[in-house]
Amino acid sequence: MTSMTEHTEKKAAGGAWEVIRVVIHALIIAFVIRTFLFQPFNIPSGSMIPTLLVGDYLFVSKFAYGYSRYSFTFSLDLFGNRVFKIGPLPFNGRVLASQPERGDVAVFKLPTDNETDYIKRVIGLPGDHIQVQGGVLYINGEPVKREPAGTIMQPDAYGTERPVRRYKETLPNGVSYYTLDLYDNSPGDNTRDYLVPPGHYFMMGDNRDNSTDSRFLGQVGYVPFENFVGKAEIIFFSHEPDASLLAVWDWPWVIRWDRFFTLLN
Incomplete structure (x- = not known):
């Protein structure tokens, strides 16, 4: 027994x-x-202010644009150099592909190292001419609609809070969002005319004077479609950048409750 x-x-x-x-x-x-x-990401820098704040956590749709080697852990090269097509445009190394739309907020691997995650807004599509003149964005020779939308307080390079001009920008496809203009005649305010190559995209941060993006060819440049990780869809959590989440007693004041479940354009 x-x-x-x-x-x-x-x-x-x-x-x-x-x-x-x-x-x-x-x-x-x-x-x-x-x-x-869906993959969670957190925002470590202010390049997408006011759309995204330092301390935001968001879900990125991995299936929005299909899958490439950068969709997976350790960037496994499952697809090699096979060519897949979206309409008349060929894209390398991607399956179940769906073309990013102008205005999407997207995560991608930095083309200069293919490792660092960046998040910016899709501004230029393959074949587009993109230029910035006097802080105004031009797409295919036409100025993008830009309306003043007051000011918000932001720290400058020395950490001093100062009012910063805010604009509502509306792309040709109707997508609207807010941008910041910290300084006049900053390095990205007056650029050459960029011609976006086939299979590539032109990405820009909403915080225009504090964003390293496709305007700077040696640092970011045109982003290959293969490098896209996914589309940012929703903010699910947010806290003040200097907050310690272990200090539970501070949560009522350091957690940005109003940003929970905010959908992104």
Whole structure:
């Protein structure tokens, strides 16, 4: 006969295995969701202010543009140099591809190292002419509609709070968002005429005078479609940049409750 002790040990072992099995299943589900559906990202810099703030956490849709080697952990090269097409345009190294739309906020791998995650707004599509003159964005020779929208307080390069001009910009396809103009005649305010190559995109930050983006060819430049990781969809959490989340007693004041579940244009 099985003793009470043996029965108890078997029951405990069975319970432990059940816990392990549940944890393994949860990890597999989390891996599949993160790899193929939605991946969380946090915002470490102010290049997308006022749309995104330092301390925002957001979900990025991995399936929005299809999948490339940069959609997966360790950038596994599953697709090599195969060519896939969207309409008349060829794109390398991507399956189930869907073309980014002008105005999307997208995460991509920095083309100069193919490792660093950047997040910017899609401004130029393949074949577009992009230029900035006097702080005004031009697409294919036409100025993008830009309306003054007051000022907001932002720290300057020395950390001093100062009023910064805000504009509402509306792209040719109707997508609207706000941009900031900190300085006149900053390095990105007057550029050459850029011709976006086939299979590439021109990306810009909404914080125009504090964004390293496609205007600076040696640092970012044109972004290959293969480098896109996904489309930013929703802010699910946000806190003040200098907050410690371990200080639970500070949460009512350091967590930006009003930004929870904010959809991105």
